[in-house]
Amino acid sequence: MDILAKVIVVIIFLIIVFVIYYNFFGSANLAKKIVTRSEAVNMVVADILNSTPNANISHIITNSSPIENGSWQIFTTVAYNTTKPCPTLLGEMFDYPATGLNVTTTTYVQKCKVYSYSNEPYYLVSMPEVAITISYNLSKSAQNYVNTYGYGNVNVYAKFYPNLTANILRRTLIGNIINIANSTVTNQSSAFNTLVNNSILSNIWLINYSAKNSPYFLYIEMYQSGNIINQFLVKPT
Numbered sequence: 001m002d003i004l005a006k007v008i009v010v011i012i013f014l015i016i017v018f019v020i021y022y023n024f025f026g027s028a029n030l031a032k033k034i035v036t037r038s039e040a041v042n043m044v045v046a047d048i049l050n051s052t053p054n055a056n057i058s059h060i061i062t063n064s065s066p067i068e069n070g071s072w073q074i075f076t077t078v079a080y081n082t083t084k085p086c087p088t089l090l091g092e093m094f095d096y097p098a099t100g101l102n103v104t105t106t107t108y109v110q111k112c113k114v115y116s117y118s119n120e121p122y123y124l125v126s127m128p129e130v131a132i133t134i135s136y137n138l139s140k141s142a143q144n145y146v147n148t149y150g151y152g153n154v155n156v157y158a159k160f161y162p163n164l165t166a167n168i169l170r171r172t173l174i175g176n177i178i179n180i181a182n183s184t185v186t187n188q189s190s191a192f193n194t195l196v197n198n199s200i201l202s203n204i205w206l207i208n209y210s211a212k213n214s215p216y217f218l219y220i221e222m223y224q225s226g227n228i229i230n231q232f233l234v235k236p237t
Contacts, residue, residue: 037062040072040096047101048078048092056082071098077108079129083155085136085146085209086112089129109133124224128158131205135220141231142209145218149211157208160224164204172206173219173234201229 035043041060048055056079065071073095080088091106107115109129114137125131135158136142146154161168201221209218217236221229 034070035072035097037072041074044074044076044094044096044101048076052078052080055080065095065098067095068098071095077127082129083157085132085142085151085154085156087129087132089127112137123226125205125222125226126224128160128205131158131160131207131222131226132156134226135205135207135222135228138226138228139220139231141218141233142220145209145211145214145216149214153211153213155210159206159208161204161206162202164201164206164221173232204229 041062045057045060048057057076058079059075059077061075063073065073073093075091075093078090078092087109088111089107089109091108093104093106094101108127109115112133114130114133125134136146136156203224205222205224207220207222209220215235217234219232219234221231223229
């Protein structure tokens with residue numbers, strides 16, 4: 001009887017240990033897997049903003065994790081200094097909660113360099129940070145503008161137009177316009193026709209450089225392929 005009693009005590013002890021282990025570890029692992037798509041995205045976004053509060057997060061794409069059921073593969077684009085001549089654009093990928101908040105980073109634009117940029121016809125500029133960086137690298141006028149008025153004083157904005165027309169330019173460019181290519185000064189009405197060559201331009205980036213201490217705005221027209229068409233200084237009237 002003594003031996004049987006001891007066996008019973010051991011069995012009971014093992015059952016208690018198993019129950020305790022499951023409650024503290026097994027249920028925790030189960031809870032880890034029950035994460036909704038929105039909860040996973042919120043965790044990732046909060047982590048990015050916690051480490052870099054000035055980040056601009058966009059293009060959040062989520063898919064079911066290929067490595068663990070109940071986890072989410074999350075891809076985001078993260079940009080910094082978006083209105084400066086040399087912004088930063090990164091792609092960040094998480095698999096949450098499978099790999100926690102560990103991130104795989106792809107660099108698209110950093111330190112005035114566009115990674116994977118190509119002059120081939122198939123290359124298309126799809127993000128404003130890329131358009132800004134290419135315009136700064138290719139345009140001596142942009143570099144002179146920044147050097148003259150100071151990097152910290154200059155703000156740059158890029159907008160994409162599927163169709164750039166004279167009417168759009170009429171609402172955008174207000175003042176005397178100097179064609180940098182030939183230094184001619186024109187008024188609004190004649191400049192619009194010059195900019196579009198009396199036609200509609202398709203798939204165009206219009207990049208605007210401005211500075212508080214400059215009397216001019218610099219506008220650069222660029223094809224989506226990254227080739228510059230026109231450069232104009234505009235002095236408001």
